[in-house]
Amino acid sequence: MALLSPESLRRIKRELAKYPPEQKQSAVMSALGIAQDQFGWLSNEVMEEVATLLGMPPVWVYEVATFYNMYNLKPTGKYKVVICTNLPCALSGSVDAAEHMKHKLGLTGFNQTSADGRVTLKEGECMGACADAPVMIVNNKRMCSFMTPEKIDRMLAEELK
Numbered sequence: 287m288a289l290l291s292p293e294s295l296r297r298i299k300r301e302l303a304k305y306p307p308e309q310k311q312s313a314v315m316s317a318l319g320i321a322q323d324q325f326g327w328l329s330n331e332v333m334e335e336v337a338t339l340l341g342m343p344p345v346w347v348y349e350v351a352t353f354y355n356m357y358n359l360k361p362t363g364k365y366k367v368v369i370c371t372n373l374p375c376a377l378s379g380s381v382d383a384a385e386h387m388k389h390k391l392g393l394t395g396f397n398q399t400s401a402d403g404r405v406t407l408k409e410g411e412c413m414g415a416c417a418d419a420p421v422m423i424v425n426n427k428r429m430c431s432f433m434t435p436e437k438i439d440r441m442l443a444e445e446l447k
Contacts, residue, residue, distance in 0.1 A: 289335050294324045298339060311342045314350050318357055319426075327358035355410055356426045363399040365446045368410035368423045369433075375412075379434070380420030384409070386435045390442055405446055 290298070301316040317336045322328055328351055337344040351357040358366065369375075369384045384396075387407055391400040396409040415421045418431030430441065 289325075289332055290321060290339075291324055294320050295339075298336075302340075311340050311346070314340055314342070314347060315354070318347070318351055322357060327361050355408065362406035363404050365404060366406045366408060366425055367446075368408045368413075368426075370410050370413045370415075370419070370421050372412045374416035375419040375421060378419035383420045383422075383433045383435070383438060387438055390438065405442075 288295075297320045298313065298317045301313040301320070302310050305312045314336070317340060318328060318333070321332050321336055325332060330348075333347045333351055334344045337347040340347070351359060355368065367387065369380055369387065371380050371384065384407075388394065391398075391405055391407060393400065393407055396407055399406040410423065413421050413423060413429065415429060415431060418429075420433045422430045422433050424430060424446070430437070433441075
């Protein structure tokens with residue numbers, strides 16, 4: 287039984303068309319992203335379906351999905367917020383921003399979801415925006431820069447409802 291929707295399959299086929307047929311495994315990252323957009327996370331069954339579509343061993347798909355932190359291997363909150371804690375961001379306040387975010391969400395650490403299921407907080411590696419530190423990425427799609435406690439409060443109140 288196919289787990290991926292016709293729309294997801296159409297999008298993956300569009301990605302596959304960007305590569306020569308003998309190199310269709312090159313679309314693995316975009317295919318995983320499309321599958322995650324549909325389900326919110328990547329179950330083993332979904333990753334196996336992606337592997338079948340791309341004609342590659344499932345273990346290769348698992349290796350990609352477990353290497354990159356943009357992929358969710360278990361359900362997350364409606365919003366996944368990843369805070370960069372590498373040195374440039376840490377020197378610019380990301381540790382304080384993370385502590386503020388944990389306090390506001392009632393969390394004791396990273397990789398936890400708020401009690402209302404709304405926000406999952408994760409720690410991330412460099413996001414390539416050191417000049418905008420501290421930075422956060424919401425749902426792998428939107429980067430938020432210069433995240434002060436005030437901006438975090440506003441984001442939680444207005445955008446991450």
